[in-house]
Amino acid sequence: MASRTSVERLGSRGPEALGVLIVVALAAYPVGRLVVEAVGDGVADGLWRGGVGTAALNSLWTSASAASLALLAGAALALLTERFRVPGVSLMRAAIIATLVVPPFVSALSWHATYAPFGLFDDATGVSAAWLEGRVGVVAVIAVNVAPLAYLVVAAGLRSWRVPDLEWAARAAGADRTATLRLVTLPMLRPALAAGWLIGFAASLSSFGVPVVLGTPAGFETLTTRVYRAVAFAAMPDAFEEAVIMALLLAVIALAVALVADARFAVARPAPRQVRSDGRSPRRPPPGGAVGAAWVYLGLTVILPGLGLAVRALTPSVGVSAVPTNWTLGNFTAAFDSRTWEALGRSALLAVAAAVLALAAAGLLVSVRQSSGRGWDGAVLAMFALPGTALALAISLGYGRWLANTAAIILIAYVAKLLALAHRPLAASAAGVDRDLIRAARAAGASARRAWAAVSLPLMRPGLVAGGLLVFLFAVHELTMSSLLHGPGNETLAVVILDYQQLGDPTVTAALAVMLALVVGAAALLLLWLRPRRVRR
Amino acid sequence: MKAPALSGTGIGVGYGEIEALTGVDLAVDSGELLAVLGPSGSGKTTLLHAIAGFVPLVSGSIEIDGQLVSDPVVSVPPERRNVGVVFQHHALWPHLTAVETVAFPLRRSGRGRDSLPEAAGLLERLGISHLADRFPDEMSGGEQQRVSLARALARHPVLFLFDEPTAHLDVPLRSALLEEIDRQRRSDGAAGLYATHDAGEALALADRMLLLRNGGVVQSGTPVEVYEQPVDVWAAELTGPASVLPAEVGSSIAGRQIELSGSPDGIALIRPEWTCLGGPLSGVVERVSYRGTRTEYRLRVAGGAVIVSDDGTPRLQPGDETGWDVRRAHLISRH
Numbered sequence: 072m073a074s075r076t077s078v079e080r081l082g083s084r085g086p087e088a089l090g091v092l093i094v095v096a097l098a099a100y101p102v103g104r105l106v107v108e109a110v111g112d113g114v115a116d117g118l119w120r121g122g123v124g125t126a127a128l129n130s131l132w133t134s135a136s137a138a139s140l141a142l143l144a145g146a147a148l149a150l151l152t153e154r155f156r157v158p159g160v161s162l163m164r165a166a167i168i169a170t171l172v173v174p175p176f177v178s179a180l181s182w183h184a185t186y187a188p189f190g191l192f193d194d195a196t197g198v199s200a201a202w203l204e205g206r207v208g209v210v211a212v213i214a215v216n217v218a219p220l221a222y223l224v225v226a227a228g229l230r231s232w233r234v235p236d237l238e239w240a241a242r243a244a245g246a247d248r249t250a251t252l253r254l255v256t257l258p259m260l261r262p263a264l265a266a267g268w269l270i271g272f273a274a275s276l277s278s279f280g281v282p283v284v285l286g287t288p289a290g291f292e293t294l295t296t297r298v299y300r301a302v303a304f305a306a307m308p309d310a311f312e313e314a315v316i317m318a319l320l321l322a323v324i325a326l327a328v329a330l331v332a333d334a335r336f337a338v339a340r341p342a343p344r345q346v347r348s349d350g351r352s353p354r355r356p357p358p359g360g361a362v363g364a365a366w367v368y369l370g371l372t373v374i375l376p377g378l379g380l381a382v383r384a385l386t387p388s389v390g391v392s393a394v395p396t397n398w399t400l401g402n403f404t405a406a407f408d409s410r411t412w413e414a415l416g417r418s419a420l421l422a423v424a425a426a427v428l429a430l431a432a433a434g435l436l437v438s439v440r441q442s443s444g445r446g447w448d449g450a451v452l453a454m455f456a457l458p459g460t461a462l463a464l465a466i467s468l469g470y471g472r473w474l475a476n477t478a479a480i481i482l483i484a485y486v487a488k489l490l491a492l493a494h495r496p497l498a499a500s501a502a503g504v505d506r507d508l509i510r511a512a513r514a515a516g517a518s519a520r521r522a523w524a525a526v527s528l529p530l531m532r533p534g535l536v537a538g539g540l541l542v543f544l545f546a547v548h549e550l551t552m553s554s555l556l557h558g559p560g561n562e563t564l565a566v567v568i569l570d571y572q573q574l575g576d577p578t579v580t581a582a583l584a585v586m587l588a589l590v591v592g593a594a595a596l597l598l599l600w601l602r603p604r605r606v607r608r
Numbered sequence: 609m610k611a612p613a614l615s616g617t618g619i620g621v622g623y624g625e626i627e628a629l630t631g632v633d634l635a636v637d638s639g640e641l642l643a644v645l646g647p648s649g650s651g652k653t654t655l656l657h658a659i660a661g662f663v664p665l666v667s668g669s670i671e672i673d674g675q676l677v678s679d680p681v682v683s684v685p686p687e688r689r690n691v692g693v694v695f696q697h698h699a700l701w702p703h704l705t706a707v708e709t710v711a712f713p714l715r716r717s718g719r720g721r722d723s724l725p726e727a728a729g730l731l732e733r734l735g736i737s738h739l740a741d742r743f744p745d746e747m748s749g750g751e752q753q754r755v756s757l758a759r760a761l762a763r764h765p766v767l768f769l770f771d772e773p774t775a776h777l778d779v780p781l782r783s784a785l786l787e788e789i790d791r792q793r794r795s796d797g798a799a800g801l802y803a804t805h806d807a808g809e810a811l812a813l814a815d816r817m818l819l820l821r822n823g824g825v826v827q828s829g830t831p832v833e834v835y836e837q838p839v840d841v842w843a844a845e846l847t848g849p850a851s852v853l854p855a856e857v858g859s860s861i862a863g864r865q866i867e868l869s870g871s872p873d874g875i876a877l878i879r880p881e882w883t884c885l886g887g888p889l890s891g892v893v894e895r896v897s898y899r900g901t902r903t904e905y906r907l908r909v910a911g912g913a914v915i916v917s918d919d920g921t922p923r924l925q926p927g928d929e930t931g932w933d934v935r936r937a938h939l940i941s942r943h
Contacts, residue, residue, distance in 0.1 A: 236699035239662050242686035243693040244763060245716030254712070258703045 097487035101469030138271035140214035145221025155357035174548035176280025185379025205289040221267040228263025269332040277458030322461035329456035384581040402582035422546035425485035429493040455491035459551035476558020493538035500534030611674030613799030618668035643814030652803035661686035692760030880917035887933025
């Protein structure tokens with residue numbers, strides 16, 4: 072008997088309106104304010120002010136060079152791990168990806184602690200890199216930070232076609248190894264290479280942590296660090312107007328790059344699922360020395376700097392030899408004053424809140440897609456591609472009137488920026504739920520709600536967990552937006568560390584950075600451990 | 609005497625701990641087609657990959673055209689083996705059009721400028737010149753398979769390797785392609801190795817067959833030999849429907865004296881077409897399967913069950929008693 076509802080209402084407009092609301096509130100309205108403000112200030116005039124032009128050029132060429140270097144390293148590593156039999160390949164993959172979860176400014180600090188004069192390397196060998204502070208250092212460290220992104224994109228490209236039939240077909244058609252690489256592998260990889268470069272460029276462009284640590288002391292300024300200087304210190308006349316113009320410039324370049332990457336190379340779409348080869352394919356051992364070279368690269372760029380940072384955190388002061396007899400925990404006790412504890416608590420709370428809100432918003436967008444077919448994927452991606460500097464300024468313009476100097480405004484910025492990190496895994500696991508499974512539940516007597524709770528939700532749990540942890544991971548060490556939006560008394564942990572760095576206390580800074588890296592590392596390990604087990608077929 | 613186009617002795621391939629192939633012997637003369645029949649996972653693809661030079665041998669050796677190409681020490685790279693491979697999933701390069709794909713092997717063998725016109729000519733001969741400027745994602749599965757075949761032909765190899773080329777095609781397309789493969793290969797006078805899990809294809813196409821199970825050869829011979837004198841029940845059922853009844857050594861089956869071939873060891877294998885309805889033996893119909901050209905009845909008889917083939921449409925129902933007869937049987941050993 073159909074006593075209550077015999078017909079389900081289809082195509083309700085409610086969720087779609089909420090989807091629009093989310094996108095407008097988090098991105099469209101603030102960015103609109105940014106554009107209005109910039110136009111009011113006279114964009115064209117602003118661009119030609121001395122400092123702005125130099126900073127813009129610096130941003131462009133550092134990003135282009137860093138993206139190219141990152142692509143070179145990432146593509147070489149991807150070819151190695153995806154096409155050859157490498158002993159300990161999962162360890163190598165983990166080491167490559169690990170760089171991705173290290174906060175960029177921590178990475179910059181660790182390079183500084185290791186390779187700059189008085190660093191660990193200097194201490195041990197007497198050799199140091201004076202060039203680290205300045206343009207070369209900025210490019211090098213950004214490149215190392217961005218390389219895992221390029222690696223992931225190229226590796227996905229290599230995995231997206233039937234390994235290794237297409238290359239074998241070329242061999243059987245008479246092409247030798249190099250001809251196969253030249254005529255088949257690289258041409259087919261071209262979209263992935265281009266996408267890897269563009270993503271690297273966009274990521275480098277929005278980089279703030281590296282240039283503020285390594286560039287600013289040497290007087291090398293990019294758009295992001297100049298905006299920070301203008302907003303945080305109001306050191307220049309018309310500082311805020313100039314900051315608004317630079318933020319818009321950053322936003323426009325980043326969005327244009329993201330648009331090209333998305334339109335031409337389908338970055339937003341998941342890579343085609345790999346068709347399993349029926350014959351197992353034993354891989355050949357790599358060319359001599361390649362594995363060694365890869366480990367040397369990882370050792371010099373990731374492992375050794377991590378060590379250098381840890382040693383500096385244990386050293387009483389810079390210049391004191393880093394032998395174990397000199398080690399002390401003094402830096403840690405000095406670092407943990409009440410302000411640090413408060414900031415740590417605030418960052419953790421903000422990160423948890425951001426994770427929950429981002430998951431809720433992402434869940435809403437996913438359900439909107441299921442009911443109306445509109446997923447807002449592009450808008451979510453655009454918010455992620457927007458440099459934090461630009462997004463923070465836009466949100467400050469949009470909501471500063473009411474929320475200036477509160478933690479709430481930082482939270483809005485986190486959710487807007489990191490929504491994509493919750494959305495991707497959630498959308499992927501929702502797409503993985505076969506509609507027939509839900510139909511089977513309905514046919515077995517479950518109501519729509521019951522079917523959702525009993526079938527959809529458990530199957531989406533891996534996506535929920537992964538999305539939430541990813542947001543937490545990036546929110547807890549967020550620096551760029553926090554440094555622009557925080558007020559007195561509500562600093563986040565990363566801001567406190569930056570303050571110590573700028574006050575010129577490298578050992579306490581190192582202690583704090585080590586502690587932050589441990590928190591992030593713990594969250595990353597949790598993510599790895601909870602990663603959905605591969606389903607056997 | 610001319611060396612066979614392909615000969616392999618004791619071929620063994622392993623992936624780490626797993627042995628994918630062990631002790632496979634085979635020989636194919638030029639102009640001859642050897643079908644490798646086996647269920648999925650039996651090592652067919654691995655065998656083809658070993659011959660093409662994609663995977664190394666852990667034991668044994670392979671010669672192509674009288675020349676050693678593979679043993680545990682030597683491995684001539686694939687591009688210098690003069691084989692044409694038709695891959696199971698086509699393996700067409702997504703960034704090349706059909707004509708460029710077919711020109712690829714021509715160019716590699718140093719045909720230079722003439723490669724493109726020559727490739728276009730080949731496409732024309734195969735009747736697919738309308739595909740010349742299309743990319744793989746603009747072709748149907750059958751069209752992709754033809755282009756893949758054209759690419760292998762363009763290599764003018766001494767040996768073709770077909771890895772289940774029709775596995776993903778529907779039935780009409782499948783027979784058209786099989787005819788094409790047969791004609792092309794014969795006109796080129798090349799040898800062929802054809803991996804398949806479809807017994808019908810293998811029996812119809814091959815000059816000789818090789819039955820593969822868990823990486824080892826179970827039986828080899830002409831299609832008639834393999835079909836009529838299978839070495840065991842597994843081989844019998846792989847190549848077609850068969851019934852098994854106990855037989856008294858050297859004398860009778862189901863109490864009837866008939867001509868028996870094979871090892872006198874107690875199990876008689878009977879193909880449905882070796883039987884008929886009506887005769888001195890009796891049975892009860894258990895199931896009736898109409899096959900179009902004939903009808904098969906499964907009868908419960910003394911000592912077990914037997915499938916009897918009869919021309920025409922079904923004329924009995926389950927439960928009916930009927931007489932039947934067996935003209936011949938093949939004795940196989942009890943495991």
